[in-house]
Amino acid sequence: MPTVTVNGKRVNAPEGATILEAARLAGIEIPTLCWYPKLPVVGNCRICVVSVEGQPKLLPACATKVSDGMTIATESEEAVEARREVLRLLLERYPADHLRNGGRAQPRNEFERYVVQYGVEPTPVAERDLSLREGDERPGDPMIRHDMSLCILCTRCVRACEDIQVVGVLDVAYRGEHAQIIVGNDGDPDKAACTWCGECVRVCPTGAIFEVLPRERFGEHPVRSDRVVRSVCPYCGVGCQVDLHVRDNEVVRVTSPDILLDTPNQGSTCVKGRFGYDFVQHRDRLTRPLIRKGWVKREGRWVWEGPTGELRRSGPWRTIAGEGVELKPPAPPRATGKRLRDLPLLERVTQDIRDRAATPAEWYEPFREATWEEALDLVASELARIHRERGPGAMAVFQSAKCSNEENYLLQRLFRARFGTNNVDHCTRLCHSTSVSAMQAALNTAAASGSMREIEEACDVIFIAGANTTETHPVFGAAIKRAHKRGAFLIVADPRKIELARRADIHLQMQPGTDVALFNAMLNHILACGLENQEFIAKRTKNFEAVRRAVQPYTPERAEAITGVPAALIREAAERYARGPNTTTLWAMGLTQHLTGHDMVTALLNLILATGMIGRWGAAMMPVRGQNNVQGASDMGAIPFVYPDYQPVSDPKIREKFARVWGVDPESMSLEPGLKVTEMAREDSPIRALYIMGENPIISDPDIAHAEAWFATLEFLAVQDLFLTETARYADVVLPGASFAEKTGTYVNTERRIQIAHKAIEPPGEARADWEIIVDLSNRLGLPTPFKSPEEVMEEIRKVAPAWAGVTYRRLEGAGLQYPVPTEDHPGTPFLFADRFPTEDGKATFHPVEYSDPAELPDEEYPFVMNTGRQLYHWHTGTMTRRSRGLDAREPLAVVEIHPEDAEELGVTEGDPVRITSRRGTIVTSVRISDRVARRQVFVPFHFREAAANLLTSPVLEPHAKMAELKVCAVRIEKVPVEAAV
């Protein structure tokens, strides 16, 4: 270990450390511009030069490795003068008139701070020979623009785009004084595959690349904020930590924490995290409770005096099905040349067709504003009445994977303890419920075994099945791309040619819904080659022989006939998978949302277990979680068959434990598993009273037309949400909740990491934090609920959830904790199952599975297979993202992706309206030609109310977890005559 002296201070630097790193170890800062943590060192700015004894020249600290005995002076006269010269040269092209006057002016950015610190006097712009710098500027971009006169060509943005996000939109072009930053090779970020992640904005030291939203709103550079609050991004399951910059009571900007901090995102965010926060301040936010007109209180009792029958929940809106078949206005013309769409400011977006996701004014008509006292009184008395009159079986609650652990805990506590029902569920049903059922059967677990970090650091082979990670979990997607870049072998099994599939070493492009055959064939070949991990199978699993027999008939040739993937490719993938040495397996909705979802995940688990690719750092089993807190909501018992921490409701001892903590009679709580979301919204359902917190099932559930009709038949419906959503418009009472920025709470990401998000601003108007609403409601209903803060709720969670026993709010600051955390001194668990599985005998169980066809196969009448899913810029039912100006500007319209050859056969081109019909319904949407989809397959994102994909999807349910088959349904596509569309 070399010992060096920096400014007279002795430091032991690690082998291979640079002077810069050694100086930082000694607590000495050396100025840097082109250098940035984790980016490749280019050493082009020379501002970090230092004097080294015995060296005739100054040396760049960022690019010079220390050697033993080096004596370094970071602020020697020569070094400082050289730095001043560097700054002087950079200032020759930089608009710095405001920095004159001997540096008394306020520096606006990193670069200007050095100018002021070293007292460099810029030449007035008017007296210079060289003009200001130029470059591609993304004019009219809704999120990121450039002011390249501020560029100092440090190339941090170029390297961040290339090496952190692995996209490569930016580069340096031209030479000498004409050198400049370019966007793609023609200035069009779209063509250059930009994902608008804003990594370039984050690393830019001068603000030459900047966020549009805050500057358009405040017109300042930089935008001033009063304070910065650490929070957790409200979108996907990666759980990126974000910093909310607050001014008055407004989030003015979102940045990511330092790249060197231990956070799941390591300094990155995606476009949604960085630019998708303005929904918080959208004018549509509910600010007071709403009560449906017709409810009146007479002699201390609430009575319904409004219309009955079909008119009971009607309103001045069209049904989703009605909107779906309507012809849509044509897409706004794409601006010509290099100019992107220029959008009006948020406040001015009213008549724009892109604003259709905003709540139409007439939707409020059936409601009147109410006080909290009235609204909660009505909810409490109606829930109590229906419970009294119709029994526990008539009560149900949809919880929220968007709300915190504390809120989910409180809500299931209310329904289980006060109403004695286990009709408690949330959107995991349509997400990873089949993964959970398969993982519980095989390993008795319900979460990922490893961490996202190990993919980047330690795994040799990455196998991704049915997960479009770069769009749905972009920050994790970038980590996978980095892993691939460093040499990990990437295998992608997906019917679509998604970005990762294009980059993959092997792409297994199978027919939709044929995964079981594919995985069984991979295992067949692994066994044929003797590549299985016999030691692992013998010591840590059972029932292997049944699977060996079951996969016998699944030769790669037979699988080729079923899946369409060449047998040779299946063989190569299988061998690579089994040889590892460390293979990580990822999957998501592409497997789970099938009639055979449970079987697909089981087949994949068989593959994992037979090769022993689990329980080591680098060999992880990762179901990639969708929502920011879908893991946490499940952990908190928002599932019909378990209490918090997956303790079965059918076990009387466990019931007794919970009853004691919740202060109720154990006999009043049910031992029967409750109904699942997909079983509740059906014509024969016993549910009469429904409470929904932060979900929009009318858009997200399959076969919307039926679901929408069912919601209208409920006796009582209460919805707690940020907006008057498509679901909330049918409610009797709408309670305005708080967004992630307006409350403190904890969330669990896809790698079991519990993180804390702090309250940054007050909710708008009279809106209240969701936990407060539930506490208030619970107390009104007579369930003792004494909590004064989310922290007190966590104290109770710790008592009942053994895996969370060591979790305290104090410990969650910083990186958070990966559960299990059994004690307060336990450091958390980055990966599980090193020695045993959490089953009685510690062994995992193989379950043989057979392939069967999806419920609907294409036929003459419905010749296409429709797949649904998410886009990069939108989130689920669009409640948040379509109210976010930048995001909605990127994807303003509902589309269907069609293969170029199919489009030609149908006689349609880009943007043409088409009618898509399944056995359930019809939508009209516009064509996007894309070779991402295979022939005879189409992809319809499910974010758009006006062309809701779920009008078409099939409500057929998977037998184990009651998952709907959202990924496969047969459809017919017809061209809509253009005259009709005008």
Added chain:
Amino acid sequence: MSAAPEKAAYEPVFTGDRLKELEAIMARYPTKRAALLPALWMVQQARGWISEEAMVEVAEILDLTPAYVKGVVTFYTMYHQHPVGKHFIQVCTTTPCNLCGAEDVLAAFLKHTGCEELGATSPDGKYTVVEVECLGACGFATAVLIGDDFLENVTAEKVPEILKRYQ
């Protein structure tokens, strides 16, 4: 987001034999990226210049980004970013050539080709004339490069005669 429809379909440069040639070049290097300069030369030979579409094509073949390819194309002066005449005429005007009348040679080329202006292409599309730094033939000034042909001891008087050979 999808791109706007192209005005005219782009004909790829690298098909058939040319693709095989590029593959042979790629095989010589440890990385695909290393074949970028020869690939760009092949584009220029085939098309006379390197268009934005061609940059995208090269980027796709070599697993690079279009921005990176543009960075390289624009760094070197000998890659043409705009269409040039059939015959690309480079006249050396560095000191020795200059002393031997390079300015007159240049003026003669501009006049007799009809280009009128440096860097412009003649109305008949045949010629583009540019001024270059030292061509390394100071003993035989003035030196001129037309396409791949190296011409020495060129004088203004010889220009019309020379041009007859380049029609």
